[in-house]
Amino acid sequence: MLEKRLQRLQELATAKPALNEVCRFYTCLYRLFDNAVPFLQVEVDDEMAEPRQKQGFPLLSGDMLTFDPAAAQIFFAALLQVMHEHGQQGQDELQALQTALQAGNLNLTELLRAVFERNREPISQAAEATGAQPALLEYCLTTALGAALQRCRAEGLKTQVQNWDQGYCPLCGGLPAIAELSGEEGQKRLQCSLCNSNWSFHRLTCTHCGNSDHDSLAYFTAEGEPGCRVDICRKCSGYLKVVDSRERGEGLPLEIEDVATLHLDLLAAKEGFSRGKKETPGA
Amino acid sequence: MQLNRRNFLKFSGTTVAGSVLGIGLKAAEAEAGPLAIQYARETTTICPYCAVGCGLIVHTRGGELINTEGDPDHPINRGTLCSKGASIYQLRHNEQRITEPMYRAKGAREWKTVSWDWALDQIADRVKATRDATFTEKNAKGQVVNRTEAIASVGSAALDNEECYLLQKMLRSWGLTSIEHQARI
Numbered sequence: 094m095l096e097k098r099l100q101r102l103q104e105l106a107t108a109k110p111a112l113n114e115v116c117r118f119y120t121c122l123y124r125l126f127d128n129a130v131p132f133l134q135v136e137v138d139d140e141m142a143e144p145r146q147k148q149g150f151p152l153l154s155g156d157m158l159t160f161d162p163a164a165a166q167i168f169f170a171a172l173l174q175v176m177h178e179h180g181q182q183g184q185d186e187l188q189a190l191q192t193a194l195q196a197g198n199l200n201l202t203e204l205l206r207a208v209f210e211r212n213r214e215p216i217s218q219a220a221e222a223t224g225a226q227p228a229l230l231e232y233c234l235t236t237a238l239g240a241a242l243q244r245c246r247a248e249g250l251k252t253q254v255q256n257w258d259q260g261y262c263p264l265c266g267g268l269p270a271i272a273e274l275s276g277e278e279g280q281k282r283l284q285c286s287l288c289n290s291n292w293s294f295h296r297l298t299c300t301h302c303g304n305s306d307h308d309s310l311a312y313f314t315a316e317g318e319p320g321c322r323v324d325i326c327r328k329c330s331g332y333l334k335v336v337d338s339r340e341r342g343e344g345l346p347l348e349i350e351d352v353a354t355l356h357l358d359l360l361a362a363k364e365g366f367s368r369g370k371k372e373t374p375g376a
Numbered sequence: 377m378q379l380n381r382r383n384f385l386k387f388s389g390t391t392v393a394g395s396v397l398g399i400g401l402k403a404a405e406a407e408a409g410p411l412a413i414q415y416a417r418e419t420t421t422i423c424p425y426c427a428v429g430c431g432l433i434v435h436t437r438g439g440e441l442i443n444t445e446g447d448p449d450h451p452i453n454r455g456t457l458c459s460k461g462a463s464i465y466q467l468r469h470n471e472q473r474i475t476e477p478m479y480r481a482k483g484a485r486e487w488k489t490v491s492w493d494w495a496l497d498q499i500a501d502r503v504k505a506t507r508d509a510t511f512t513e514k515n516a517k518g519q520v521v522n523r524t525e526a527i528a529s530v531g532s533a534a535l536d537n538e539e540c541y542l543l544q545k546m547l548r549s550w551g552l553t554s555i556e557h558q559a560r561i
Binding site: 111112114115118176179180181182183228229232276277278279280281295296297307310311312313314315316317318352355356357358359360363364 | 397398399400401402403404405406407411412413414415418419433445446447448449454455456
């Protein structure tokens with residue numbers, strides 16, 4: 094996975110020099126993900142998994158996660174360092190987080206679990222105590238949790254459920270970051286923003302609100318951006334970027350395509366759309 | 377286009393990696409600035425050709441067709457299409473489509489363009505002549521049948537339900553019994 098990611102980042106940096114900065118950051122980030130000592134263990138009760146998922150619950154729940162506090166601390170410190178080296182904003186806040194981490198004032202086990210459970214109260218409190226914006230702390234924690242879950246997936250964690258037709262991840266419950274029209278048939282596959290799992294979804298249904306009324310669904314394309322579109326829903330004002338693999342090629346690491354199409358996020362924002370109703374504290 | 381950090385977070389959520397730190401934001405703003413966007417819609421429909429009834433997704437922009445493809449969520453075809461269904465876009469856009477009536481006279485080698493009025497008159501005259509010559513009021517058992525077996529109709533795959541209804545109504549009023557449609561072939 095690392096090689097595929099780095100190769101795509103290299104291709105993008107060569108094709109679009111303006112992406113150099115962002116490609117350098119992600120190159121460092123993914124190297125860090127790859128080198129990190131695992132700090133998350135997941136114990137899944139296979140017997141309970143199927144009935145849970147049939148009711149629409151993702152495979153994992155917070156009580157199945159066990160964090161190694163020492164390894165998590167080492168990873169988080171390295172993560173903050175990478176962000177500090179490449180970030181253009183929020184340097185003081187990152188410094189404050191680093192200081193708090195070194196002083197033992199960030200309870201990573203509690204905070205990572207809070208991120209998983211979308212419990213924002215502990216994050217807001219920790220951010221307030223350290224002087225960082227809650228959004229920045231949440232971003233750092235989400236990145237760390239994502240790295241841990243991706244590692245678990247690489248080591249064999251997977252969901253067996255078929256025909257999952259929810260707009261959130263069948264494995265961790267994360268929201269989709271981007272989608273792909275895959276295969277000759279153009280099956281829409283969503284990719285989780287957290288653990289990078291992917292699953293099939295209806296082509297003409299909003300992932301955010303479930304709206305399937307064709308009259309209020311549409312997509313836009315940007316000039317000179319073949320094989321990439323932004324699906325929008327006029328009912329909930331949500332959007333989702335979609336890469337058409339029939340034009341761009343199969344097997345692209347979609348998390349990199351997400352990064353490389355930040356301008357489409359800006360265009361969607363300009364048009365009044367957002368990535369769903371997920372609220373970000375402090376934003 | 378300038379979005380401050382706070383607004384951008386609100387719009388994009390925390391999943392836009394790097395946006396919180398401003399990484400790549402300037403480049404993205406520069407790239408997005410001059411880009412023109414075009415909206416399009418997707419609508420599902422059913423292929424009009426054969427009886428399988430494959431699902432299609434039709435892409436339109438400003439009411440004009442821009443693309444067609446198999447519907448991957450349709451239980452019949454799961455996104456696949458036969459060569460005819462795959463070229464259904466040409467029902468709407470096809471530069472080689474014949475747009476004027478053509479006539480090749482008996483024994484002639486060449487087709488020639490004729491007017492609609494002439495062509496329709498020819499069809500009407502020949503239908504009437506054939507029907508008059510072959511019309512049967514009663515069969516051998518003396519039962520009233522009011523039919524002609526000298527004219528048949530096949531088609532058309534490009535007609536919709538209502539058009540097919542009107543066509544068969546007209547054909548039955550003439551007494552035709554051999555009426556077929558592409559969808560049953």
